[in-house]
Amino acid sequence: MSTFVNLIPDMSQWIVAPVLLPLATAALMLLIKERHRPIKSTINLVSTLAGLTLSVLLLLWVNKQPAASAYGIYLASNWQAPFGIVLVLDRLSAMMLVLANMVGLASLSYALTRWHHAGVQFHVLFQLQLMGLYGAFLTGDLFNLFVFFEVLLAASYGLLLHGGGSARVRAGLHYVAVNLLASLLFLIGVAVIYGVTGTLNMADIAQKLLLTPASDRGLLHAGAAILALAFLTKAAVWPLNFWLPGAYTTASAPVAALFAILTKVGIYSVLRLWTLCFPTAAGDSALFGADALVWGGIATLIFGAIGILAASSVRRIAAFSIITSSGTLIAAFGFSDIALGSGALFYLASSTLSGCALFLLVELLERARQISGHHASIDHGHDTLHAFVDTEPMPDTNLDDDEKVLVGRVIPAALAFLGMNFAIATVIIAGLPPLSGFISKLTMLQALIDLHNTAGWTLFALLIVSGLLAAMALMRQGIRHFWSSQERPSLRMHALETLPIMLLLGTCILLAAWGEPVLSYMHATAEALHQPQGYIDAVMAAQPVDKIVTIEGIAP
Amino acid sequence: MEFVISLAIGVMAGAGVWLVLRPRTFQVLIGLSLLSYAVNLFIFSVGSLAIDKAPIVKPGLAANLLNYSDPLPQSLVLTAIVIGFATTALFLVLLLALRGLSGGDHVDGEEEKH
Numbered sequence: 001m002s003t004f005v006n007l008i009p010d011m012s013q014w015i016v017a018p019v020l021l022p023l024a025t026a027a028l029m030l031l032i033k034e035r036h037r038p039i040k041s042t043i044n045l046v047s048t049l050a051g052l053t054l055s056v057l058l059l060l061w062v063n064k065q066p067a068a069s070a071y072g073i074y075l076a077s078n079w080q081a082p083f084g085i086v087l088v089l090d091r092l093s094a095m096m097l098v099l100a101n102m103v104g105l106a107s108l109s110y111a112l113t114r115w116h117h118a119g120v121q122f123h124v125l126f127q128l129q130l131m132g133l134y135g136a137f138l139t140g141d142l143f144n145l146f147v148f149f150e151v152l153l154a155a156s157y158g159l160l161l162h163g164g165g166s167a168r169v170r171a172g173l174h175y176v177a178v179n180l181l182a183s184l185l186f187l188i189g190v191a192v193i194y195g196v197t198g199t200l201n202m203a204d205i206a207q208k209l210l211l212t213p214a215s216d217r218g219l220l221h222a223g224a225a226i227l228a229l230a231f232l233t234k235a236a237v238w239p240l241n242f243w244l245p246g247a248y249t250t251a252s253a254p255v256a257a258l259f260a261i262l263t264k265v266g267i268y269s270v271l272r273l274w275t276l277c278f279p280t281a282a283g284d285s286a287l288f289g290a291d292a293l294v295w296g297g298i299a300t301l302i303f304g305a306i307g308i309l310a311a312s313s314v315r316r317i318a319a320f321s322i323i324t325s326s327g328t329l330i331a332a333f334g335f336s337d338i339a340l341g342s343g344a345l346f347y348l349a350s351s352t353l354s355g356c357a358l359f360l361l362v363e364l365l366e367r368a369r370q371i372s373g374h375h376a377s378i379d380h381g382h383d384t385l386h387a388f389v390d391t392e393p394m395p396d397t398n399l400d401d402d403e404k405v406l407v408g409r410v411i412p413a414a415l416a417f418l419g420m421n422f423a424i425a426t427v428i429i430a431g432l433p434p435l436s437g438f439i440s441k442l443t444m445l446q447a448l449i450d451l452h453n454t455a456g457w458t459l460f461a462l463l464i465v466s467g468l469l470a471a472m473a474l475m476r477q478g479i480r481h482f483w484s485s486q487e488r489p490s491l492r493m494h495a496l497e498t499l500p501i502m503l504l505l506g507t508c509i510l511l512a513a514w515g516e517p518v519l520s521y522m523h524a525t526a527e528a529l530h531q532p533q534g535y536i537d538a539v540m541a542a543q544p545v546d547k548i549v550t551i552e553g554i555a556p
Numbered sequence: 557m558e559f560v561i562s563l564a565i566g567v568m569a570g571a572g573v574w575l576v577l578r579p580r581t582f583q584v585l586i587g588l589s590l591l592s593y594a595v596n597l598f599i600f601s602v603g604s605l606a607i608d609k610a611p612i613v614k615p616g617l618a619a620n621l622l623n624y625s626d627p628l629p630q631s632l633v634l635t636a637i638v639i640g641f642a643t644t645a646l647f648l649v650l651l652l653a654l655r656g657l658s659g660g661d662h663v664d665g666e667e668e669k670h
Contacts, residue, residue: 143632150639157646166657170665173581173650177663180588180643181576184595187636191595194629195602 011061013545014054015074015089015138018097021051022131026124040123041112047127048105051134055097062094067524071538073140078544081140082201086539088140091525092345096137096268099349102507103261103356104130106500110360111254113494118163118252125162129155129258136265140539142190142200145269149186149234153179156262163252171250178243182233189227196220203539206276206532210283221288224277228270228289235266236326238300245307248319253363256318260356263322264348267329275529276536280336290334294455297331298462300324305466308473314365314481317473318358321429324466325351331459332444335451341526343443346519350436350508354428357504361425364418364493364501365481414493419482424505426478430471431463436511441467443519561601568594579668581651581661588647592640596633603629 025047029040062070072089075081108126116122132152139145157179161172194200196216197208212220233240244263248256270293278288304324311317325347332344424435431441441463448460511518528534568590575587603626611627613619651661658665 143635147635147639150643154643154646157643157650161650166654166665169650169653169657173647173654173663176643176647176650177576177584177588180647181591183639183643184588184591187595187599191599191602191629191632194632200628 005060005064008057008061008064011058012072012074015072015087017054018051018134019131019138021047022127026127029124034120037116041116044108044123044126048108052101052105055101058089059094059098062089062091063521067528068534070528071535073538073542075542075544080544081539081542082199082204085144086140086201087138088539089138090535091521091528093137097134099352100133100261103258103352106356106504107254107257109496109500110257113496115252115254122162125155125158129159133261133265137268140202142202146186146190150183159255160247160251162255167250171246174243175247178233182230185226186230189223189230192219192223196223202273202276203536206536209277209285217284225289231266231269234263235270235330236263236323237296237330238303241323244323245316245319248322249315253360257356257359260322260352260359263326264352267326271333276532279530279532287336290336293334294331297327297334298458300327301331301462301466305469309469311473314362314477317477318355318362321358321470322355325355328463337447337451338526338530340444340447341529342519342522343440343447345522345525346443347440350428350440350511353504353508354425354437357501358425358429360501361422364497368415368418415482417498421501421505422478426471426474428508430474431467432471434512436508439512439515557605561597561605565594565597579662581654581663584663585647585651589644596636599629599633599636
């Protein structure tokens with residue numbers, strides 16, 4: 001492993017590749033007619049796999065550098081910061097890239113069995129969604145962040161409506177209206193910050209903030225707060241999150257699974273800009289808005305936990321668990337504590353993957369309950385896994401009074417698979433030992449004990465209570481779905497539908513198994529976030545590539 | 557001029573907020589458009605308002621904000637207009653789709669029960 005890591009070349013010129021790859025793929029797929037879906041699926045899958053490889057390489061590359069200089073800077077069009085747009089790769093954005101990629105790959109492979117038939121241009125929108133996500137995670141420029149936000153939002157509007165139907169259109173209308181308003185707030189915030197600091201480069205803004213005269217500081221704080229409102233709407237923080245349950249429960253399963261990463265974009269943006277602009281060393285502006293983040297997060301956590309308990313379907317539980325994880329993350333990051341932050345980053349990875357898996361499981365569960373005639377007709381069943389359908393009785397089987405097979409009737413293989421994965425997802429989401437949810441929560445709880453303040457103890461209690469409530473609600477649904485004695489025909493699942501769930505939950509198990517290196521990565525990430533000077537220096541010192549010297553090989 | 561601009565922004569933002577809170581989809585659409593006009597004017601105005609100061613460098617005139625207006629907010633407004641236009645068009649499509657599916661123009665797809 002370590003020898004392989006040493007082989008990774010200098011990737012700093014590859015930082016832009018995760019943005020260009022989906023853009024090129026989307027453009028290529030636009031040229032292919034809709035009836036050639038197999039070709040589109042193949043291109044999409046290959047491109048997403050290439051993106052995953054690329055982002056894992058970027059993560060390994062950034063991680064092998066010493067902690068103080070673990071930044072990759074890409075100057076777009078070779079313009080030096082702050083005049084051009086910069087793309088910045090650090091541990092946080094590399095981690096978000098890999099997460100977005102894994103979620104994308106999982107929902108794509110799930111969609112390939114049936115969902116991509118449900119509407120037009122699924123593959124193009126999907127790649128544009130990925131492009132917006134990667135761009136938002138990589139960019140170091142505030143207005144460029146707005147542009148990538150709009151790219152990912154525009155794609156998400158299309159994806160949310162994928163499959164059609166009046167419920168989706170209604171939820172889509174609300175979703176679009178809320179996000180358009182949030183985008184306007186984003187623009188106001190950007191304009192005010194530009195008016196005060198005269199720059200849009202994030203590192204440069206952070207630098208100029210220290211020089212802001214006291215008379216402009218109120219305006220600056222107002223701008224930052226308005227900008228934060230836009231991000232917090234995206235992150236689904238109470239009371240800005242009433243759009244989420246409607247949108248996420250009506251979206252088709254692979255789209256809802258992909259949306260598990262969308263709220264994390266809002267959280268990422270808050271984390272990035274807040275740690276960069278308002279660190280403890282920022283004089284009068286130090287930790288501006290920390291209380292709002294902490295108590296907003298706590299309120300979100302309460303709202304989500306109550307919602308989970310009140311939810312009548314697994315789909316709503318999944319939607320509210322997204323809100324709970326947002327609340328946990330925003331509150332935890334608001335404390336601005338390195339140990340707590342590293343636990344929260346671990347939780348970010350674990351909750352994104354498990355939330356995505358739960359949304360995919362939901363549809364299979366609902367299919368298992370509702371399968372009767374017309375639902376099954378959508379399924380061709382051409383290449384169904386044999387083990388899952390082969391429940392026909394053998395000629396000489398023992399039959400009971402109702403002419404039913406006695407052996408093998410209790411739990412069909414498909415249902416056993418679902419039950420197993422549902423149990424694992426429950427354990428991770430509720431934060432029960434021994435999987436990744438528990439490790440991340442334990443790390444956060446340990447850090448909260450050391451804080452000794454009211455907000456810390458409140459979050460401490462709520463983390464435990466919300467886990468308990470999530471476990472109760474999910475177990476109740478599990479009993480309803482798996483232990484009820486309804487007669488039902490065998491459930492048909494495609495291998496491609498089971499694979500992504502196993503991939504996501506398997507990654508969560510690996511996160512727990514490799515807890516030590518993962519936690520040390522998260523710790524290094526949190527430390528770097530609390531030392532924003534490293535980021536600022538790396539961006540401002542980045543030099544344009546000197547073409548003549550590198551091409552001709554003339555050493556100065 | 558500052559007074560006229562700020563009054564225009566205020567009136568459009570106020571009317572926009574009022575319309576966005578109305579229950580009819582078309583009112584929401586017009587409200588969102590008015591709000592985006594207000595925001596665009598606002599972005600434009602953060603780059604210092606000036607008359608007869610094009611952001612194009614002339615020979616012999618020092619390149620600072622005393623002699624020219626700031627070009628950056630103008631390019632930001634341009635981007636914001638394009639993006640706002642596209643998303644408003646998408647909202648319009650949704651509005652028509654909802655109207656076709658529900659037969660009404662209430663934002664919730666059904667009339668409130670009194």
